[in-house]
Amino acid sequence: MMGFFDSFALPFLHAIDAERAHNLTIFALERMPLPPPPADHETLGQTVFGLDFPNPIGMAAGFDKDARVPAPLLRLGFGFTEVGTLTPRPQGGNPRPRLFRLHEDRAIINRFGFNNGGHADAHDRLAARGARGGVVGVNIGANKDSSDRAADYVAGIEAFADVASYFTVNISSPNTPGLRDLQQRDALDNLLARVLDARDAVAAIEPRRPVLLKIAPDVSLAELDDVVAVARARGVDGMIVSNTTISRSDSLRDEARKETGGLSGAPLFSLATRMLAQTFIRVEGQFPLIGVGGVDSPEAAWAKIEAGATLIQLYSSLVYEGLSLVARIKNGLVAHLQARKLRAIGPAVGSAVQDWL
Numbered sequence: 001m002m003g004f005f006d007s008f009a010l011p012f013l014h015a016i017d018a019e020r021a022h023n024l025t026i027f028a029l030e031r032m033p034l035p036p037p038p039a040d041h042e043t044l045g046q047t048v049f050g051l052d053f054p055n056p057i058g059m060a061a062g063f064d065k066d067a068r069v070p071a072p073l074l075r076l077g078f079g080f081t082e083v084g085t086l087t088p089r090p091q092g093g094n095p096r097p098r099l100f101r102l103h104e105d106r107a108i109i110n111r112f113g114f115n116n117g118g119h120a121d122a123h124d125r126l127a128a129r130g131a132r133g134g135v136v137g138v139n140i141g142a143n144k145d146s147s148d149r150a151a152d153y154v155a156g157i158e159a160f161a162d163v164a165s166y167f168t169v170n171i172s173s174p175n176t177p178g179l180r181d182l183q184q185r186d187a188l189d190n191l192l193a194r195v196l197d198a199r200d201a202v203a204a205i206e207p208r209r210p211v212l213l214k215i216a217p218d219v220s221l222a223e224l225d226d227v228v229a230v231a232r233a234r235g236v237d238g239m240i241v242s243n244t245t246i247s248r249s250d251s252l253r254d255e256a257r258k259e260t261g262g263l264s265g266a267p268l269f270s271l272a273t274r275m276l277a278q279t280f281i282r283v284e285g286q287f288p289l290i291g292v293g294g295v296d297s298p299e300a301a302w303a304k305i306e307a308g309a310t311l312i313q314l315y316s317s318l319v320y321e322g323l324s325l326v327a328r329i330k331n332g333l334v335a336h337l338q339a340r341k342l343r344a345i346g347p348a349v350g351s352a353v354q355d356w357l
Contacts, residue, residue: 006322084139111261269294277356280308298332306352
């Protein structure tokens with residue numbers, strides 16, 4: 001079904017403005033009748049952060065900014081989805097155009113700037129899901145003009161504690177000025193202390209939600225040492241590696257490479273996967289990692305697992321590969337496991353980390 005849909009939808013979507021195409025996709029998913037996906041192969045299921053994932057493939061934050069389509073995405077076969085980034089107050093983000101396809105490089109550049117409708121509307125949508133199953137994470141951020149950015153993250157914890165499966169603290173978007181400064185040791189320590197205190201305070205009423213930290217692929221190894229040390233000391237439940245990059249490889253060919261913003265897609269794969277491996281060895285098994293960046297095939301997904309990812313997220317590759325990519329990756333992962341006579345993903349996690357170092 002998805003292959004048939006992709007063959008008609010992708011050429012049309014590529015023929016129009018990238019942001020309009022994105023909005024039309026969300027619009028269609030809100031209205032498209034979708035059957036439940038087939039049951040996933042038993043080898044793909046895992047319990048991570050205390051949550052049950054039927055498969056390790058998740059939709060990354062940035063696609064469903066306002067929590068409009070978590071249920072359709074789960075019905076498309078994702079093992080989990082992450083909404084946001086959400087800020088306390090609505091904000092329009094940066095001026096258009098702010099989303100660019102690099103067709104020759106199978107990449108995307110965005111400089112959205114946390115455009116979203118704010119906490120209240122997104123909470124209402126998530127609350128309306130009621131007791132429906134599925135893992136739906138909430139990615140939280142700070143308003144661009146906030147005088148106390150840490151307070152905005154705390155507000156996100158308090159606002160979504162009753163509806164989030166887990167939280168992601170996004171300090172790594174390159175499109176909000178100064179946001180990545182929160183990755184510096186002292187700022188990060190203060191931020192995580194306040195966020196985790198808020199999480200534990202609301203846990204007296206709501207279940208204790210896992211808190212994950214999402215980092216950039218552009219940090220130095222010394223900076224990564226500090227980030228991981230703070231994350232371990234404060235007791236986060238996991239990390240997501242990584243967000244988009246502000247770097248531009250000389251191998252990029254498309255004219256749109258000159259646009260400012262965060263680069264994602266195929267050219268991010270090697271950089272993000274090396275950073276994943278470097279994070280894995282520093283974490284020393286204290287908490288799991290989610291690998292993101294350039295996952296566009298079963299082989300890329302398997303490489304993320306071997307580099308240290310317990311779960312995987314994707315987004316940009318869907319622009320070029322279509323929605324059928326999710327099923328292809330899941331089938332490919334099962335084949336990889338069977339070829340190695342493995343009954344679960346766990347034993348493969350980090351098995352090739354030295355190759356990536």
